[in-house]
Amino acid sequence: MKNILIIGAGRSASACINYCLKNAKERGWFVTVADADPKQAEKRINNHPNGRSAWLDVTKKNDRKDLISRHDIVVSLLPAHLHLLVAKDCIQFQKHLVTASYVSKEMYRLGDEARDASLIFMGEMGLDPGIDHMSAMRLLNQIRDKGGNIKAFRSYAGGLIAPESDDNPWHYKFTWNPRNVVLAGQGTAQYMEEGKYKYTPYSRLFKEHHTIDVPEMGKYEAYANRDSLLYREIYGVEGIPNILRATLRAPGFCDAWNALVQIGLTDGSYPIHDADKITYHEWMNAYLPEGNGSVKERMANFLGEDVDSEVMQKLEWLGLFKKVKINLAQATPALILEHLLLQKWTLKPEDKDMIIMQHEIEYELKGKNYNVVSSMVMKGNGEEDTAMARLVGLPMGIFVKLIIDGKITTTGVNIPVMKEVYDPVLDELEKYGVIFKEQEVEV
């Protein structure tokens, strides 16, 4: 068993492909990289003797089945909704499957079939979801193993820009799917505090951010990330009185993003009239009643901000008050915002992105209360070798090696919360600089 098929050769695939190719040489594996763009796949292989590229339109059933049938392990880096196509072929041809995406209900339904065929289907094997699960489970299990009673679990993660590459007033650049950044948080966040359920609707999610200290890095803002309550069962902490998963941003980001939400700019549900003809300035005016004063002044007034406040400076820097044409026919507010941000928040070739992940756990042991803070910071190295791509791709590559080496006994559809997975993956990730530093204090 040594034939690996990696489907998807986009930017986020590079670290996973490189890891597999490096091991391929030492261990005699063969790695096929398939993509709808064969040039992109070729570029990733870069003439490696153990690699080859393939041209694959994944919706073409016969091509897909043919390719999958000729490999032993499939790594799918496709958009999440396409994994299921691949998964069903993996059942048919009895192949293992690894993805970095959230496991859908439909995917979980393949669990029995996968288990019956002794197949390993591992999802959520990237950064977030992925490293967050593994590092949290290691920490939680260590505390439980010594008899600790866990009172609070709070987990924070953010894909950010390193301070040395931070050159804009938002202190943010895109290192991941821009569309997901624009739409982040829509719905109602749910978490638990002092044994009580808490709900935060989107309209006040960014306003109600709080601040955390990241050792050696300083202060970051955090806003609640979707439904934290789901993780009570996944992490085996059903009765825990405090649980929160949150997203990190640089100080000042959340208030300014809240302004975009309040104006209505993150709404993807209806098109703006004449968006191919009007300017950003006219677009902003469309959210304000007609009246005296400039659009910027009326906007500041509506937002309850001084006209030169930090929030208003961020909006101005985006160009929202410029008399420049939008030039996007039939676009929704969210799409216009995404296009504008793409011009403003793009990584430069030499920019370093930065991932921060931090778990904060409170537990009681033999009548004493402890706080543990476990944090990991990783910086990228330019727009190609981002920390984001590394931390999404390396866990999948390492897990492929564990499968080939016969180290994984858990079959069926799973996420990486079991010791036989998280221990070796986290141990090897340390060699790549993924190091969680722990600080524990008695309180």
Add this chain to the structure above:
Amino acid sequence: MKNILIIGAGRSASACINYCLKNAKERGWFVTVADADPKQAEKRINNHPNGRSAWLDVTKKNDRKDLISRHDIVVSLLPAHLHLLVAKDCIQFQKHLVTASYVSKEMYRLGDEARDASLIFMGEMGLDPGIDHMSAMRLLNQIRDKGGNIKAFRSYAGGLIAPESDDNPWHYKFTWNPRNVVLAGQGTAQYMEEGKYKYTPYSRLFKEHHTIDVPEMGKYEAYANRDSLLYREIYGVEGIPNILRATLRAPGFCDAWNALVQIGLTDGSYPIHDADKITYHEWMNAYLPEGNGSVKERMANFLGEDVDSEVMQKLEWLGLFKKVKINLAQATPALILEHLLLQKWTLKPEDKDMIIMQHEIEYELKGKNYNVVSSMVMKGNGEEDTAMARLVGLPMGIFVKLIIDGKITTTGVNIPVMKEVYDPVLDELEKYGVIFKEQEVEV
């Protein structure tokens, strides 16, 4: 042609049924009232010699087709999504159809078939939509006919409680589908002001209300009603620089409803955990971070209100801070709110509801500018004979008579914007007290 089938015998059907029965006696019509609840249909017929009741589950194809095939005109008072079933049968059996609901895209697609068979399919023939279209078109056409150039059209309507029956701090009771009241305004309102498109997202819709004067009634609050821009084409005022449709509420309502929106209580998209076990007091606490002070104090603080402000008094009157169990398993916030409001905003047997409709038009004629205000106020007479039921039902009844009398030449799928419809319907409505009073001033 004298056999009328009225499908639906709920409260909103009574005025339409009574109108048809009264005319049936004089004109030798026969009226069948069909409902899933045969007792309800019987009650509406009340032993009238020209009426009979029928028991109909409208989803039972054969029963439905059988009943429709034996009548000449069908009035559908079903929930909006069920009209299409009836409409297709009306095509098959060549029957006319009248409804008070918004005409869906699917319904409009039946237009050619209906026209080819010389059938009259009239939708939006109630109050709003219905009387609003007819009274607006009459007024707009009168101004156009004398050469006026229309500069602004603003139309307001509200289903309210008459001042003499107003005995709660919200100055509101349910006279219409409570679920629609709770969910009203979700999405983004669109209108036009001084030639410019305006967008108001739900999160600030109720905050950004304005106040209008209703002659003889005083001040009412108005919030923008969905997409006003759609009505430019319908009313033939494509180039108009100002157009707005808005919903009326009593003074003080909008700020308090905005508080419910901001807390998150109108969200119907997710269930509240343990909603069968917790109290309203605990539910409110779930929207606030834990902290010092009572739930009411923290809520006031979050909303930026004094703890005894009018908004807070309205929330308190609803019982949102009471330690009373909600007792609704798996309920969404919107559903819990609806159930609570149903206990608080119910019409008493002797309560009078009140409909207000007001159009405000600005136009230019021979170099002079004019403002017209056309307003209609109607009060109901107890919980059965509501102004709402009358104004929804009478236009349909009158229109049925016009069809039978051969007065309608427009076939196909339509809404009542043509003179041959609005003139006779509005004229007859005047006999029932539906009187628009006009005030015109030169400005």
